[in-house]
Amino acid sequence: MSDNRLDSEAGCNVVNGRVLLITACSGLGFNLAPHFGVYQLYNYLIKKGIPCDLYDRDLEQNNWTEKGEEYFTERISQGFYDIIGISVSHDKVLGEQKMVEDLNLIWRLRSLTGRCEGRPIFVAGGQAAALNHEQWLNLGIDLIFLGFAEASLYEFCHRMLTKPKPSKTGKHFSDIVKGIPGIAYRDLKGRMLYVPSKLVTQDSFRELFYELPMSYEMPYHDFWDLLRYRSANQQLGGSEFIFENVRIYSTSHCPRRCGFCNSQSFLTESILENDELMATHENHETVIFSKGKMKIIQLSAPELGALTLHYTEKYGARSFLFSDDDLLVGTKQGVNRIREFCNLVLEYKALGKIAKDVRFSCQTRVACFLKSKKEVDRELIQLMTDAGWLSCGLGVETFSDNMLKAPSINKMGITSKDCRNVIDAMLDIGMVPQINIILGIPEYTPKELIETVAIAIDYVIKGCDIGLARQLLALPGAPMYSASKYKLATVSWKHPVTGEEIEIPDYFIPLDPKVAFALENFDEAAQRELDRVMEVMGWEGLASPKRVIAVCALTALLRLLNMPHLTAKLEEKVTMALNGVLKGEFRSQ
Numbered sequence: 001m002s003d004n005r006l007d008s009e010a011g012c013n014v015v016n017g018r019v020l021l022i023t024a025c026s027g028l029g030f031n032l033a034p035h036f037g038v039y040q041l042y043n044y045l046i047k048k049g050i051p052c053d054l055y056d057r058d059l060e061q062n063n064w065t066e067k068g069e070e071y072f073t074e075r076i077s078q079g080f081y082d083i084i085g086i087s088v089s090h091d092k093v094l095g096e097q098k099m100v101e102d103l104n105l106i107w108r109l110r111s112l113t114g115r116c117e118g119r120p121i122f123v124a125g126g127q128a129a130a131l132n133h134e135q136w137l138n139l140g141i142d143l144i145f146l147g148f149a150e151a152s153l154y155e156f157c158h159r160m161l162t163k164p165k166p167s168k169t170g171k172h173f174s175d176i177v178k179g180i181p182g183i184a185y186r187d188l189k190g191r192m193l194y195v196p197s198k199l200v201t202q203d204s205f206r207e208l209f210y211e212l213p214m215s216y217e218m219p220y221h222d223f224w225d226l227l228r229y230r231s232a233n234q235q236l237g238g239s240e241f242i243f244e245n246v247r248i249y250s251t252s253h254c255p256r257r258c259g260f261c262n263s264q265s266f267l268t269e270s271i272l273e274n275d276e277l278m279a280t281h282e283n284h285e286t287v288i289f290s291k292g293k294m295k296i297i298q299l300s301a302p303e304l305g306a307l308t309l310h311y312t313e314k315y316g317a318r319s320f321l322f323s324d325d326d327l328l329v330g331t332k333q334g335v336n337r338i339r340e341f342c343n344l345v346l347e348y349k350a351l352g353k354i355a356k357d358v359r360f361s362c363q364t365r366v367a368c369f370l371k372s373k374k375e376v377d378r379e380l381i382q383l384m385t386d387a388g389w390l391s392c393g394l395g396v397e398t399f400s401d402n403m404l405k406a407p408s409i410n411k412m413g414i415t416s417k418d419c420r421n422v423i424d425a426m427l428d429i430g431m432v433p434q435i436n437i438i439l440g441i442p443e444y445t446p447k448e449l450i451e452t453v454a455i456a457i458d459y460v461i462k463g464c465d466i467g468l469a470r471q472l473l474a475l476p477g478a479p480m481y482s483a484s485k486y487k488l489a490t491v492s493w494k495h496p497v498t499g500e501e502i503e504i505p506d507y508f509i510p511l512d513p514k515v516a517f518a519l520e521n522f523d524e525a526a527q528r529e530l531d532r533v534m535e536v537m538g539w540e541g542l543a544s545p546k547r548v549i550a551v552c553a554l555t556a557l558l559r560l561l562n563m564p565h566l567t568a569k570l571e572e573k574v575t576m577a578l579n580g581v582l583k584g585e586f587r588s589q
């Protein structure tokens with residue numbers, strides 16, 4: 001078994017077919033970017049000599065490639081592929097549950113393979129697949145990869161493609177997976193097997209997130225051109241929008257315990273035995289946490305600096321988004337890493353190694369900007385701003401102290417005042433906060449929800465960006481996922497072969513009936529409001545600006561709550577905010 005090192009770029013004497021990797025379909029227009037995880041896997045396999053094709057569903061959805069479903073359908077029908085890998089989602093985007101879309105695609109493709117000699121094996125990976133492996137294995141996937149899957153996927157492909165096909169020798173694919181870590185599958189007898197992943201080490205992390213991305217071509221220019229072509233007006237946000245943006249992943253995982261979030265469980269669950277998994281614990285009222293423990297691993301400041309130089313020189317990148325869940329994670333050490341990186345960037349800019357207007361953004365927690373006595377770390381914000389930090393996403397979630405402590409949020413030790421202090425300091429210093437808010441917290445009373453909307457809209461007017469999560473999604477692997485306290489809304493999907501109706505967990509139904517009604521009808525109402533604005537602006541067919549989507553959504557929410565005695569004034573303010581945003585006002589930069 002190979003470890004994660006790139007030990008060979010030579011061919012692997014393939015005797016069988018090829019591998020097809022299929023990206024997730026984000027469904028969003030304003031933040032299109034190459035699907036980092038699938039491009040990584042594709043290039044990892046190619047470098048090790050595995051013949052592989054990539055089907056990018058985001059490019060297809062935007063008519064930006066000729067190689068869409070029709071092209072690959074033809075090749076699948078002709079038996080080109082022995083392995084078809086798909087990055088599946090359990091996510092709701094603008095009202096659509098993406099798992100349904102993925103299941104439909106899987107079964108459309110499966111229906112083509114009946115005529116192939118030796119059916120391809122369908123594999124899946126990523127957070128949604130790994131943390132809900134049992135359901136995906138029941139619904140059309142043969143083999144799931146857990147955690148960071150590059151080495152295990154390579155090993156599987158190598159075995160499948162270099163030896164006689166299992167189907168030709170009367171074997172089941174599960175006969176050849178022995179010894180491969182980080183997989184879940186059903187064997188020929190239908191037994192579910194879960195084989196833990198290896199621990200992520202500094203070396204393996206460095207290889208995957210530092211060496212590998214610098215060793216291949218990423219189609220950034222295609223995506224930047226597409227964004228320019230598709231965007232209605234990207235300059236209506238609180239901060240300047242730069243098309244030439246590259247995403248950097250620099251931290252293995254976030255160790256926090258927010259009740260709704262499953263990012264924390266992706267790696268920690270991958271290293272456990274089957275009987276230790278969260279899914280095996282029944283009868284819990286509110287939240288349970290993964291028992292897996294893994295050290296946080298990060299790229300160093302000089303490595304981040306080298307990546308920045310690489311992308312600016314090679315592609316002309318002018319902006320970097322650190323896509324870590326929490327860039328400053330690791331308290332003192334995490335903050336020191338970013339201080340060191342900022343000083344490096346200032347040095348590069350002074351020496352002319354990168355342009356002075358290269359910008360950065362990230363997401364992190366409010367607590368990372370608080371010192372020991374909850375004093376805001378203004379020096380850190382100032383240093384990041386000086387280095388070019390354009391904006392900073394903050395997982396605020398709510399401005400209600402009660403909700404911050406609710407099990408579904410579980411942001412202990414942070415208050416609404418702390419959040420506002422950090423946001424105010426950022427605005428004062430010149431960094432644009434992007435405030436991430438969840439509207440559908442199940443414990444919300446209408447009054448608490450309205451208070452949060454009121455504070456959020458004030459911040460839009462002051463120049464903040466706002467990122468809205470609508471309903472609180474039921475994400476497999478989240479601490480609250482199977483809690484008895486919360487009621488789930490599900491979507492139905494009919495299995496095309498068995499005809500069975502499958503219920504897919506969708507979101508948590510708010511406990512208050514008025515909030516529940518608003519969230520149940522929210523997606524359609526928000527879309528109607530957005531369509532109206534897009535038509536008024538003459539933007540039909542283009543990707544709506546993110547801040548316009550958010551303010552339209554707040555307009556719809558207040559109407560649905562139908563409590564004019566509480567919302568009349570606020571509705572006027574939201575309308576005023578929308579008009580201002582559409583005129584390009586309320587911007588900090």
Ligand code: SF4
Pocket residue numbers: 254255256257258261262263264325326365395
């Ligand atoms: S919401 Fe953010 S801070 Fe909380 S566990 Fe998830 S990634 Fe970590």
